[in-house]
Amino acid sequence: xxxxxxxxxxxxxxxxxxxxxxxxxxxxxxxxxxxxxxxxxxxxxxxxxxxxxxxxxxxxxxxxxxxxxxxxxxxxxxxxxxxxxxxxxxxxxxxxxxxxxxxxxxxxxxxxxxxxxxxxxxxxxxxxxxxxxxxxxxxxxxxxxxxxxxxxxxxxxxxxxxxxxxxx
Amino acid sequence: xxxxxxxxxxxxxxxxxxxxxxxxxxxxxxxxxxxxxxxxxxxxxxxxxxxxxxxxxxxxxxxxxxxxxxxxxxxxxxxxxxxxxxxxxxxxxxxxxxxxxxxxxxxxxxxxxxxxxxxxxxxxxxxxxxxxxxxxxxxxxxxxxxxxxxxxxxxxxxxxxxxxxxxx
DNA sequence: TAATAACTTAGTAAATTACTCGGGTAATGC
DNA sequence: GCATTACCCGAGTAATTTACTAAGTTATTA
Numbered sequence: 001x002x003x004x005x006x007x008x009x010x011x012x013x014x015x016x017x018x019x020x021x022x023x024x025x026x027x028x029x030x031x032x033x034x035x036x037x038x039x040x041x042x043x044x045x046x047x048x049x050x051x052x053x054x055x056x057x058x059x060x061x062x063x064x065x066x067x068x069x070x071x072x073x074x075x076x077x078x079x080x081x082x083x084x085x086x087x088x089x090x091x092x093x094x095x096x097x098x099x100x101x102x103x104x105x106x107x108x109x110x111x112x113x114x115x116x117x118x119x120x121x122x123x124x125x126x127x128x129x130x131x132x133x134x135x136x137x138x139x140x141x142x143x144x145x146x147x148x149x150x151x152x153x154x155x156x157x158x159x160x161x162x163x164x165x166x167x168x
Numbered sequence: 169x170x171x172x173x174x175x176x177x178x179x180x181x182x183x184x185x186x187x188x189x190x191x192x193x194x195x196x197x198x199x200x201x202x203x204x205x206x207x208x209x210x211x212x213x214x215x216x217x218x219x220x221x222x223x224x225x226x227x228x229x230x231x232x233x234x235x236x237x238x239x240x241x242x243x244x245x246x247x248x249x250x251x252x253x254x255x256x257x258x259x260x261x262x263x264x265x266x267x268x269x270x271x272x273x274x275x276x277x278x279x280x281x282x283x284x285x286x287x288x289x290x291x292x293x294x295x296x297x298x299x300x301x302x303x304x305x306x307x308x309x310x311x312x313x314x315x316x317x318x319x320x321x322x323x324x325x326x327x328x329x330x331x332x333x334x335x336x
Numbered sequence: 337t338a339a340t341a342a343c344t345t346a347g348t349a350a351a352t353t354a355c356t357c358g359g360g361t362a363a364t365g366c
Numbered sequence: 367g368c369a370t371t372a373c374c375c376g377a378g379t380a381a382t383t384t385a386c387t388a389a390g391t392t393a394t395t396a
Binding site: 012142 | 203285292
């Protein structure tokens with residue numbers, strides 16, 4: 001299976017969306033800040049996620065993205081296949097032409113591994129993840145961290161430079 | 169987890185070794201022909217496999233490699249970790265510093281996925297694979313195919329050029 | 337001592353990944 | 367209605383990794 005940072009970023013971003021579901025559309029700029037993912041890269045990922053029907057978008061000021069259905073109806077496998085195209089560990093892409101026209105010695109091994117991974121990721125939903133305690137705690141922390149770095153909305157750049165710095 | 173053709177080649181080569189275990193040391197040249205893997209690349213892989221103690225080598229004519237222990241005591245996971253270094257799907261390599269010093273939102277998800285994959289591959293031995301019917305059949309075919317291509321041992325290059333060619 | 341085959345190191349083309357850049361376009365609020 | 371916000375889209379690109387080659391050296395056997 002193709003498991004790269006692309007898939008990881010996509011899942012992280014979708015989880016951010018699921019966590020802030022109650023706050024209306026979530027801007028990519030916000031996700032970018034909280035999860036430290038480049039905005040342009042997020043745009044690419046969300047184009048795919050939208051085309052696969054996992055999210056819907058709202059344009060204009062106050063706009064952003066939201067989940068197209070319940071977080072409990074979106075499996076991690078859905079997200080990864082949406083951005084990574086295929087979940088497959090074989091060389092031949094499951095076609096069985098790994099060695100000339102024939103299957104290679106280990107063809108069946110990789111197909112059953114692929115099945116295994118897919119089942120695992122298909123069995124976990126975004127909703128389940130949001131319910132986990134460590135996820136909630138970390139999400140809380142991320143929100144306050146971002147607020148600390150950007151006190152208001154970067155209107156006056158020197159506002160944070162007091163003598164009593166929050167420091168350590 | 170890092171699952172590339174490198175790991176796949178290593179498993180295929182080791183399986184070839186396990187299948188021809190009874191024929192004494194197996195040369196990399198033979199594996200290269202049967203499995204269609206570049207000889208130099210095999211040499212690199214077997215350097216790692218030897219250092220990890222999975223195979224032992226015999227130098228000189230008639231030499232080659234053989235499994236260092238029973239094929240039933242070598243798990244697929246052993247082979248892949250030997251050549252790919254790590255079985256891990258996290259970005260941080262399991263260190264937990266995926267986002268600054270902290271863990272990212274999805275850290276635990278990837279660690280449990282990694283565990284899942286590892287367990288699967290640790291539960292399958294080379295010996296189990298050799299026992300499978302389709303593997304045996306395919307191995308048989310590979311041997312005869314190679315013999316057809318190289319009738320004797322390429323001593324006289326023109327020997328195959330008869331008027332009654334074997335053709336289709 | 338000549339052939340064989342393991343061993344070793346260095347390098348490299350091709351592919352992929354993870355981005356950036358620059359320009360759109362639709363919706364909203366003043 | 368016009369500025370702003372934020373989605374939308376495609377092309378390009380630096381860095382990394384993969385898969386592989388080249389060119390040797392060392393050990394063993396006949």
